Amino acid sequence: MTKTRRPRPAVPRSIAVPRCTATPSPVRRAGAAALALTGLLSAAACSGSSSGKQAAEPVITAEPAALSPSYASPSGSTSPNGVVALTPDVTAKLDAAVQRVLTQTGVPGINVGIITPGGTYLKSFGVADKTAGTAMDPSLHLRIGSETKTFTATAVLRLVDQGKVGLDDPISKYVDGVPGGDGITVRELGEMRSGLFPYSSDPDFVNTLINDPNHVFTPDQLLAYGYKHPAVSPPGTQFQYNNSNYIILGKLVEKLGGQPAEQFITDQVITPASLSQTSFPSGTSIPSPYAHGYTEQTPTGAIADATNWDPSWAWTAGAIVSTVSDLESWAKTLATGTLVKPATQVERLKALPTGDAGVGYGFGLFKNNGWIGHNGSLPGYESVAVYLPQAQSTLALQLNTDVLYQGSEPSSLFANEITKILSPKYVYSIPPSTAAPSAPASTSASGSASGSPSGSASGSASSSASTGISPLLPAGNSPSTVRA
Numbered sequence: 472m473t474k475t476r477r478p479r480p481a482v483p484r485s486i487a488v489p490r491c492t493a494t495p496s497p498v499r500r501a502g503a504a505a506l507a508l509t510g511l512l513s514a515a516a517c518s519g520s521s522s523g524k525q526a527a528e529p530v531i532t533a534e535p536a537a538l539s540p541s542y543a544s545p546s547g548s549t550s551p552n553g554v555v556a557l558t559p560d561v562t563a564k565l566d567a568a569v570q571r572v573l574t575q576t577g578v579p580g581i582n583v584g585i586i587t588p589g590g591t592y593l594k595s596f597g598v599a600d601k602t603a604g605t606a607m608d609p610s611l612h613l614r615i616g617s618e619t620k621t622f623t624a625t626a627v628l629r630l631v632d633q634g635k636v637g638l639d640d641p642i643s644k645y646v647d648g649v650p651g652g653d654g655i656t657v658r659e660l661g662e663m664r665s666g667l668f669p670y671s672s673d674p675d676f677v678n679t680l681i682n683d684p685n686h687v688f689t690p691d692q693l694l695a696y697g698y699k700h701p702a703v704s705p706p707g708t709q710f711q712y713n714n715s716n717y718i719i720l721g722k723l724v725e726k727l728g729g730q731p732a733e734q735f736i737t738d739q740v741i742t743p744a745s746l747s748q749t750s751f752p753s754g755t756s757i758p759s760p761y762a763h764g765y766t767e768q769t770p771t772g773a774i775a776d777a778t779n780w781d782p783s784w785a786w787t788a789g790a791i792v793s794t795v796s797d798l799e800s801w802a803k804t805l806a807t808g809t810l811v812k813p814a815t816q817v818e819r820l821k822a823l824p825t826g827d828a829g830v831g832y833g834f835g836l837f838k839n840n841g842w843i844g845h846n847g848s849l850p851g852y853e854s855v856a857v858y859l860p861q862a863q864s865t866l867a868l869q870l871n872t873d874v875l876y877q878g879s880e881p882s883s884l885f886a887n888e889i890t891k892i893l894s895p896k897y898v899y900s901i902p903p904s905t906a907a908p909s910a911p912a913s914t915s916a917s918g919s920a921s922g923s924p925s926g927s928a929s930g931s932a933s934s935s936a937s938t939g940i941s942p943l944l945p946a947g948n949s950p951s952t953v954r955a
Contacts, residue, residue, distance in 0.1 A: 552862035553841070553896040557590035561892065565592060568888045573597055576876040576884060579765055580607030582795035583885070584867040585893065586803075593796070599762035599871060612748065612761040612792050613869045614782065615854040616847025617955045619791040620717050621805050622740050622751075624661050624835020626724045626732070628811045628819060629739045635727045638818060638834075646722050648691075650698055655706045657723065660716040661834040662823060666704040669713040670697035671784075671955070681770055684780040684850070685755065690718050693784065710825045710832060714788040714955050717835075721787025732787050744804050749793040755779040757792055762871040764851020774874070777851030789849050789955030798856040798867035805836060806843040806858035829900045841897035842866070842890070846882055848873045849955050853882035859897055866890065866899075 555561050569583055573596050580597030595607040630636045636645065636657060643652030655665045670676055673696035679686055697715040704711070721732045728735035733751040741749050750758055757778065766777045782790040793801070803809075808816025822831030822838040829840040836845050844857030855868040866889065870882055879901060886899040 552588070552864075554587050554589070554859065554862035554864045554894045555892070557585070557587060557592055562592060564892050565889060566594070568892060569594075569596055569885065572881070572885050572888055576881045577874070578870055578872050578881050580762060580871050581885060582607060582609050582611070582613075582867075582869045583889070584609070584795045584799045585865065585889075586799055587862065587864040587893075601763070601765065607762060607871070608760070609795050610760060611869075612758045612794055613854070613871060614757065614764060614789075614849060614852040615791050615793050615798070615856075615869070616785070616789045616849040616852060618793070618798070618801075618845050618847040618854050618856055619751075619785070619787065619789045619955070620835050620847075621801070621845045621856075622736050622791055623717050623720050623724065623732070623787040624819070625740045625805070625810055626728070626736045627657065627661065627720055628815050628834070630724065630727050632812050632815055636723065642719060642723070645726050646719055648694075648698070649719060651702060651706065657720070658818075658834065659707050660720055663710055663712050663716060663832055664707050664823070665713065665716050665719075666702045666706045666708065666711070667713060667715050668697045668700035668703055669711075669715050670694055670718070671714045673697060673700065676784075680784055681768065684777065686784070687781055688783045688786075690722055690786055693718050693786070710823065714785070717788035718786055724787070736787070736791075740810065743810055744801060746793065746797045746801060749791065749797045749801070751791050755781050761792075762869075765872045765874065766850035767874050768850045780850055782849065785849055785955045789847060793854075793869075795867050795869045798854065798869065799865045802844050802856040802858040802865045802867060805845075805856075806860060827900070840900050841894070842899055846880070846886075847955065848880060848882065853880060855882050855886045855899075857886070857899070859894060861897070862894065864894070866893070 565583075565585075569581065572578070573581060578597065579601055580595065580599050582595050583592065585592035593609050595609055597607050599605045599607045599611055627636065631638060638658040638661075639656050641653050642649050642655050642657055642660060645657075646652065649655060650667065655667070659665050670693045676693070676696040694715060724732045724735050728739070730738075733753065736751055741751070748758075752758070761778070763776055763778045765774055767774050768777075769775050808819065811819070819834040819836065820838075820843070822833040822836075825832050825837075831838045836843060839857065841861060842857035842859050844855070846855045847853065850873060851871065853868075853870040853873050855866065857867075858865050866886065868882055868885055868889075870885070872881065875881070876884060883899070883901045887901050890897060890899040
């Protein structure tokens with residue numbers, strides 16, 4: 472698409488009525504791209520043709536779990552905890568499903584990690600470097616987009632446990648300059664209910680990002696793009712996936728932690744969680760070995776290698792790098808609250824409605840039909856890391872592209888197909904594409920005020936590339952077109 476869907480920024484989102492929209496202009500797609508930074512659940516677009524791929528293959532459908540048929544366990548039975556045993560037959564079905572989605576979506580490569588009480592599955596498919604033809608491998612580092620929000624939220628909760636901040640304190644107590652900050656709480660920022668306009672939905676930000684992938688942004692510069700717009704809604708009244716919230720929380724972490732957010736998150740979250748292959752790098756660096764990332768969030772819509780694009784635009788909302796094995800470990804740590812006090816974990820898990828069936832958003836994580844975690848998306852990469860408490864099972868995915876497939880985040884398509892086999896009672900949902908109203912007096916890059924969810928942190932996301940400049944959820948992942 473002349474889809475300049477850069478790091479997909481999240482658009483102001485409110486509960487909306489599903490609808491399809493006409494194909495957006497290249498500029499609007501770029502805006503949607505900025506919305507991609509919302510990487511939470513991938514949003515499914517309205518159905519269309521299957522792009523003429525081999526008719527004999529089952530066509531991938533972006534079908535919400537709540538509306539899809541009841542899927543029988545591939546082995547004929549499901550264990551009491553809802554997850555099937557990873558028998559050779561089930562493993563073969565997983566292999567076939569992943570390969571089918573890989574082929575149909577054109578994703579270069581993917582790493583898949585599954586941990587269950589009855590076995591594990593760790594495999595790679597496709598290539599990590601399209602030019603060299605290097606095979607994808609579980610040891611490779613990839614950018615994780617909005618999965619970063621789970622680390623930032625955990626850093627805030629560590630500060631809560633240290634008595635340095637209260638979830639219901641006004642953000643103005645700690646961070647200056649937030650419009651209406653006296654009436655916005657720390658909790659509302661983490662739960663995506665601040666009502667602020669997302670910086671990543673601002674046309675000027677999108678144009679700057681799309682046209683200069685290596686532009687270096689400061690946190691204050693990012694927030695200024697959003698602050699120039701009126702609030703979208705009163706604080707605490709509606710869910711809206713918003714990258715601005717997590718840049719503000721990053722500033723809070725720096726203020727109360729007494730050190731750069733990157734270092735505090737490393738010392739207080741990454742290291743205690745024993746994530747040796749996870750890092751919050753500075754600049755455009757990415758640890759070796761790594762997979763190259765491919766995106767079409769460019770001025771012309773041509774596919775580009777985004778591996779070394781500067782992620783400063785995402786900062787504490789989407790700049791962390793990790794491996795699939797570390798994400799497997801992190802998903803369980805996040806969902807079970809290993810790094811915070813039990814009472815604090817209870818607050819984190821209070822997921823509120825997002826407007827998408829089966830999906831709720833808590834403090835930096837979503838609940839998606841039983842699965843707890845987040846997703847992420849930014850130019851070149853997507854991820855999903857979720858944990859199913861009922862089955863003590865984990866699913867982690869890393870892709871080296873963020874190019875949508877028929878309006879859907881490919882990471883969500885993989886998660887949906889895998890969980891149909893792995894946990895037929897708990898299928899990772901792909902929310903339908905919906906339209907979200909933009910902030911008052913705001914306009915898209917094309918002059919239109921319309922916007923739509925793009926994958927939001929609530930675990931639902933609609934295709935930002937199919938509407939205006941303001942997506943709701945991260946594809947989060949997402950979750951979550953300049954997404955994160």
